[in-house]
Amino acid sequence: MPAERAAAFGPGRVNLIGEHTDYNAGLSLPFAIAAGVTVTATARPGGEVVARALDLGESDRFALADPAPAHGWRAFVRGTVAELAAAGLPVRAAALEIRGDVPQGAGLSSSAALGVALCLALTALAGVPDTDRLELARVASRVENAWVGARTGLLDQIASLLGRDGHALRIDFRTLAVTAVPLDLRGWRLVTVGSGEARAHAASGYNERRRECAQAAELLGVATLRDATVDAAADLPEPLGRRARHVSEENARVEATIAALRAGDLCAVGALLDASHASLRDLYDASTAAVERTVAALRAAGAAGARMVGGGFGGHVLALLPPGTAAPEGALEVCPGPGARLV
Numbered sequence: 001m002p003a004e005r006a007a008a009f010g011p012g013r014v015n016l017i018g019e020h021t022d023y024n025a026g027l028s029l030p031f032a033i034a035a036g037v038t039v040t041a042t043a044r045p046g047g048e049v050v051a052r053a054l055d056l057g058e059s060d061r062f063a064l065a066d067p068a069p070a071h072g073w074r075a076f077v078r079g080t081v082a083e084l085a086a087a088g089l090p091v092r093a094a095a096l097e098i099r100g101d102v103p104q105g106a107g108l109s110s111s112a113a114l115g116v117a118l119c120l121a122l123t124a125l126a127g128v129p130d131t132d133r134l135e136l137a138r139v140a141s142r143v144e145n146a147w148v149g150a151r152t153g154l155l156d157q158i159a160s161l162l163g164r165d166g167h168a169l170r171i172d173f174r175t176l177a178v179t180a181v182p183l184d185l186r187g188w189r190l191v192t193v194g195s196g197e198a199r200a201h202a203a204s205g206y207n208e209r210r211r212e213c214a215q216a217a218e219l220l221g222v223a224t225l226r227d228a229t230v231d232a233a234a235d236l237p238e239p240l241g242r243r244a245r246h247v248s249e250e251n252a253r254v255e256a257t258i259a260a261l262r263a264g265d266l267c268a269v270g271a272l273l274d275a276s277h278a279s280l281r282d283l284y285d286a287s288t289a290a291v292e293r294t295v296a297a298l299r300a301a302g303a304a305g306a307r308m309v310g311g312g313f314g315g316h317v318l319a320l321l322p323p324g325t326a327a328p329e330g331a332l333e334v335c336p337g338p339g340a341r342l343v
């Protein structure tokens, strides 16, 4: 039954480990966080969608049947309406109000939080509140790819839609199988710290890595780098060999992190975060001087492990702090919370 009003909350996410693996059919271990975006949708007569971004004091208005391309937050709204319809899901004329508290550009995926909240609110308003969450993740991802222009994978949307309180999610991007893994930090804390550097070349660097991975897989004769071995990668020309080795070893680090969490061995988790960072820096060439300074400062402050998060090329650093270690100034503590929901 269509509703007169529906409100949905989409959380941001932190990826504990498993970076640049999603578009290689690999493994990741993200969790949803408390901060997120809320979208309130109210049915309205006629054939238009009107939207207001309350935090920005901006608005938008477009035809439900034919949203034209736009930039910024408007691209998410218009793209979600268009991609829901393209997926055969019902969409209604609506007034949308958007507000959020995910720090932007912090590597906490404010964009996935927005996309997911839009999908949930619009489908609930149209009377299909139980739409399959993986289908919604694909819709939200297509919005980022086709409307926002970011060729990202499914990591952020699945983490936001399927997050579970107190858990991280082991996502296998080959099958899209999602398994909740208890994230019991036993008094340790996870914090993110900004490097002070905007992710200026993030989009171009990210897209270049995607191309390199596709090329490496083709040379190895495998469908994706999930099937590449470290031995086979060694025969590839550089930098393709290093890219393939990162993906292969990062997948193994996801499994090792899950084993360490199950054993309650937080020191081992810290060492795996460090190894992931070294690989992203040395094999994937996705670090910057500012990120390296931030990682070094966190280690000096007593972190058991620290690594760049998300796409890299600037942005934020995630650190694991043992009990009693003071969080550096400006650090934001992140805890695993529930996934997207109607509110």
Ligand code: GLA
Pocket (backbone or CB within 6 Å): 018, 019, 020, 021, 022, 023, 152, 153, 154, 155, 156, 310, 311, 312
């Ligand atoms: C960004 C993308 C994700 C993923 C990460 C790297 O956050 O949105 O799809 O590829 O980079 O792990």
